Amino acid sequence: xxxREYQDSIVYIxxxxxxxxxxxxxxxxxxxxxxxxxxxxxxxxxxxxxSVVLIEVYSDIRAWFTMGPSTVATIKQLIxxxxxxxxxxxxxxxxxxxxxxxIPLIERMATATDVSSKLKYGDQWALMGWIPGFxxxxxxxxxxFRAAVPRDYYGTxxxxxxxxxxxxxxxxxxxxxxNSDSNLDAYVRQWGGKGPKILANIDISxxxxxxxYLDRGIINGYMTPVKLTSEYEKLVGFSGFGSALNEGQSTxxxxxxxxIIAANVIYFRERQRKK
Amino acid sequence: MSWTRxxxxxxxxxxxxxxxxxxxxxxxxMKDTSTVMLTxxxxxxxxxxxxxxxxxxxxxxxxxQKLKTDWPYSVLLLATFIIYLILIYYRGTPYNLALxxxxxxxxxxIALIGFREMSILYHGAxxxxxxxxxxxxxxxxSSLYQAAIGALIPGVxxxxxxxNDVPNTGVSRAIxxxxxxxxIVIFVRGLLGLEKSYLGEV
Numbered sequence: 499x500x501x502r503e504y505q506d507s508i509v510y511i512x513x514x515x516x517x518x519x520x521x522x523x524x525x526x527x528x529x530x531x532x533x534x535x536x537x538x539x540x541x542x543x544x545x546x547x548x549s550v551v552l553i554e555v556y557s558d559i560r561a562w563f564t565m566g567p568s569t570v571a572t573i574k575q576l577i578x579x580x581x582x583x584x585x586x587x588x589x590x591x592x593x594x595x596x597x598x599x600x601i602p603l604i605e606r607m608a609t610a611t612d613v614s615s616k617l618k619y620g621d622q623w624a625l626m627g628w629i630p631g632f633x634x635x636x637x638x639x640x641x642x643f644r645a646a647v648p649r650d651y652y653g654t655x656x657x658x659x660x661x662x663x664x665x666x667x668x669x670x671x672x673x674x675x676x677n678s679d680s681n682l683d684a685y686v687r688q689w690g691g692k693g694p695k696i697l698a699n700i701d702i703s704x705x706x707x708x709x710x711y712l713d714r715g716i717i718n719g720y721m722t723p724v725k726l727t728s729e730y731e732k733l734v735g736f737s738g739f740g741s742a743l744n745e746g747q748s749t750x751x752x753x754x755x756x757x758i759i760a761a762n763v764i765y766f767r768e769r770q771r772k773k
Numbered sequence: 774m775s776w777t778r779x780x781x782x783x784x785x786x787x788x789x790x791x792x793x794x795x796x797x798x799x800x801x802x803m804k805d806t807s808t809v810m811l812t813x814x815x816x817x818x819x820x821x822x823x824x825x826x827x828x829x830x831x832x833x834x835x836x837x838q839k840l841k842t843d844w845p846y847s848v849l850l851l852a853t854f855i856i857y858l859i860l861i862y863y864r865g866t867p868y869n870l871a872l873x874x875x876x877x878x879x880x881x882x883i884a885l886i887g888f889r890e891m892s893i894l895y896h897g898a899x900x901x902x903x904x905x906x907x908x909x910x911x912x913x914x915s916s917l918y919q920a921a922i923g924a925l926i927p928g929v930x931x932x933x934x935x936x937n938d939v940p941n942t943g944v945s946r947a948i949x950x951x952x953x954x955x956x957i958v959i960f961v962r963g964l965l966g967l968e969k970s971y972l973g974e975v
Binding site for chain 1: 808811812814815818819872877880881883887894898900917919922923925942945946948952
């Protein structure tokens with residue numbers, strides 16, 4: 499029997515091998531687009547003329563690989579719509595408990611989509627920075643957005659940002675996209691049912707807690723990492739991180755199943771031996 | 774005891790401001806004052822970061838002065854903090870470089886918990902009884918359902934969808950309702966002056 503301290507090393511080595519296998523040898527696992535991805539895509543595509551989209555980022559930079567790709571794909575769908583004049587623009591905010599740690603994630607997403615060169619700051623996009631207070635900040639934004647966020651991240655007064663002309667409270671946005679790896683209760687309490695559609699970019703672990711809101715129509719669509727994101731990237735028309743990680747996720751999931759089976763076989767054999 | 778430290782003062786502030794905000798929310802009256810109150814909370818929360826900073830400084834400076842265990846890490850922490858503060862204040866290329874080359878990679882490495890999860894699964898996912906077997910089987914089905922390969926395995930999509938839509942959603946609804954009731958209970962207790970947690974009392 500292999501010593502316990504070596505067992506972990508074998509598990510890790512096999513895990514690395516299984517994870518990078520699709521990079522070396524693409525498996526060609528088919529990935530058909532599901533209704534969830536289509537609903538999310540159509541919710542953005544069907545935005546009315548002149549819409550302003552609020553992207554609220556709760557996650558911080560540690561969630562770049564899980565939460566980043568879905569929002570990057572979302573921004574890539576929005577950019578041509580802004581450039582074509584269908585919608586007015588996007589506004590980034592964060593009320594996260596992580597505080598300013600969410601800003602690097604937003605900046606990384608903006609860099610990945612080249613927002614600063616494709617869109618005009620102030621007219622077509624804006625970064626409002628971190629608003630402290632989490633749910634209190636959300637309540638204030640719902641009631642009086644301009645009082646909650648008097649300046650953007652760079653210190654420019656909100657009155658000097660044309661994209662936010664006419665935005666007085668949260669219901670003046672047409673779409674809110676929440677990027678969160680935690681549950682959405684606070685957002686639903688403060689922003690749910692106020693008028694704007696809400697889409698959720700969430701971690702898979704949070705999907706169960708989000709389902710009741712989806713069923714009731716309080717949240718109008720959702721996106722989860724890797725599988726759903728790869729389907730969404732197909733709809734948007736590019737191959738990003740979601741597509742790149744899709745096969746790796748499949749091989750790792752199969753490895754996890756085999757690992758659990760192996761662990762149980764070893765466990766029952768040792769139990770019988772002790773009897 | 775000084776009158777400023779009496780328990781009744783924060784209780785009265787809490788009750789009056791909560792009733793005021795509720796009244797404003799339901800009637801639409803006195804929105805301006807309600808906005809000022811909520812904005813004040815945002816400012817106070819920002820100040821709590823300064824309090825945290827002062828406490829952090831006191832703790833680590835004390836460690837360095839008394840040369841306690843691991844005091845070099847305290848030096849490193851304070852030095853890193855000051856450097857980041859200067860970089861963020863002046864922004865520009867050095868800040869972007871620190872963010873891209875130091876801060877982000879360190880945080881991403883911290884987020885690499887996959888190996889630990891593999892170890893936990895290997896040592897912990899043992900079917901010791903019928904309940905753990907059910908848990909393992911449902912976890913496996915849910916995991917495969919979330920991956921593209923799940924569509925290729927017969928039954929995974931249907932079972933995974935059922936698990937998501939029926940037991941998962943049902944339990945989640947129950948949790949959300951319980952949370953909501955709990956929030957209402959804590960709020961009513963706060964209004965009656967029975968809730969002590971925000972006063973720092975157990």
